[in-house]
Amino acid sequence: PYCDFNSHVSNDVDTKIFGDALCTEMTHMASLMPSRPPVSSLFFGGGTPSLMPPILVERLIRHAEDLFGFTNDIEITAEANPTSVEAEAMLGFRKAGVNRVSMGVQSLDDAGLKFLGREHSAIDALKALDKVSKAFDRVSIDLIYALPDQSPKAWQAMLGQALSLGLGHLSLYQLTIETGTVFHTRQRRGEVMALDDDRAADLYEMTQQMSNAAGLPAYEISNHAAIGQECRHNLTYWQAGDWLGVGPGAHGRFALFDPAENRAIRNATVTRRSPAGWLDAVTANGHGIDETQIDSPADWASEMVMMGLRLTSGIDLGVIENLCGPCDDWLDGDGVEQAVAAGWLRRMPNQSKLMASDDGRLRLNHILSTILR
Template structure:
């Protein structure tokens, strides 16, 4: 059995107004200190969660493309020494499409990165300005071209359902995005997250989010165009050609073990939930004091694990095998799901049942957030 490794780099050049991730802006970063601390956190995790080769590594953030390639190489070299790499390991790094970061792509590929996830977010300059991005559309497309020449696999993100966005505008932009030939796209509807600048703007009347019906129409356009282009959805917001799905993210959605290091990183290993200190300075202090950045490490009960597995797995087009999940959690399949609700929603085409496997249908996916708590058994929701 293999496991995945997540490495968090928390720094950005600016905080995007829609972002609620653990990202921070700092005037300077002591790269040597961060390399030492990340290596220490990595070694601690390998001590308690070793013995299995790594199937994927994901550098997330923050903006990992701001990391010096030498730091990426040092972390990869140590991870391989500690765990070993499975054949064909997927090594992904999130990148912003600034010209400065794109200049590092060749060095990052040499360091061992073989897949890049590029945060284009839009192909429209006005939308990029609204989203607070530091690049323009031309710079983004130049970075995409560079990425496609340097990495084996390339994905990029777009954000849609912006205020006032029409079906025609999104149809044209997505059609153009699909013409670039990448094997994976992450397509996210704009959500107004608590604590972000956009949440403040909406509360003060700065703009009005797109209403749910119009957003649902754009979701339908997304499904239609990506399927026709051979990149159907394998998860609610992620689309890929067969074989180009993000193996790392599938680890999360299939509720398999993964290690997480760096500020705010979460992990799951052997029924344990791990969480690192979130603020960069607090994480650094914890590593200096304890040899690792752990803030919390707790055992998860079977009911809580089952609930998490369902909430993650039902995001996938493949759904969840109830027999397999029940066996893993030492529960009965009937203990996992509200069977009456499942049957009710299956009758109206929002869910499906195929033997032991259940899932949310394409018609149900726009309602996923409302469906999930309805489908999971009450005893698991309250666990």
């Protein structure tokens, strides 16, 4: 009820046909990037990839390696729900080549899980997590906080429990009400679906303090990791890197050099959301791409600023200028100076590096509205 993921239910899925289609589309996506480096991250996500049989996962991994090649330290992540069935499936994924698991725990409180519409219990989650942690060196969990009436004491206890698990990565998200969700509909009817901004900010500050003390500092607004345990796949998003999306409802973004323009061009693809429609399209065309887009230099720059300022490492304006043209075309210098003066943005000594302060990350949307043209 709190997210708008591409979700479909079917009692009859032919994994052989879907596997063939996924490999076919992956081959097409690879052809869009003739000069491509080895893949450093492969991510099975978008819902419940753990429903796939391990033999299909292994096939997709091998096909990706044949097409792109892998770096020696490739990160291969699979998302899973924290149930005994999916935990068992992850053991098969481990043999197939997956080396990192992200579990959608969401809460360690049964009342919170019920509110979020999750079917597992807190005990189910902990048991599944224990099984997966014994098989994988790298495991992450998601937790959602700032639920209605959630007290600082309650969140402190839950976060403390999560930190005591000894994981190398935690994704800790404030509950936000997204348009098109059940929660959004209920909120429009007058129900209180999340904490007010001030109390949510208090919980955010507590989260930073506790995670830092536990050796899992934030490297992005909502993501915390021990050194070297950062999620490479998500870093690709936040650093506006290249990724290809394969499967129903998948998004891809990548840059290609255009000799005519004498610069790199940022491309975007979106595949059909409906699994049946996507399968028909792949059968007919060799891919399920439904939309394509070429970003203007200013749009690409905006993406790099918006995503990069979420990271504690910030952005390098010089790098963005080299790709997208002069700062004055896409950045409001007066707005930047005002944010720096307010203590929301910080400049490093070389003046090219810009990052959000702790206070700045709390109001990043406002900052972006004032600094982007």
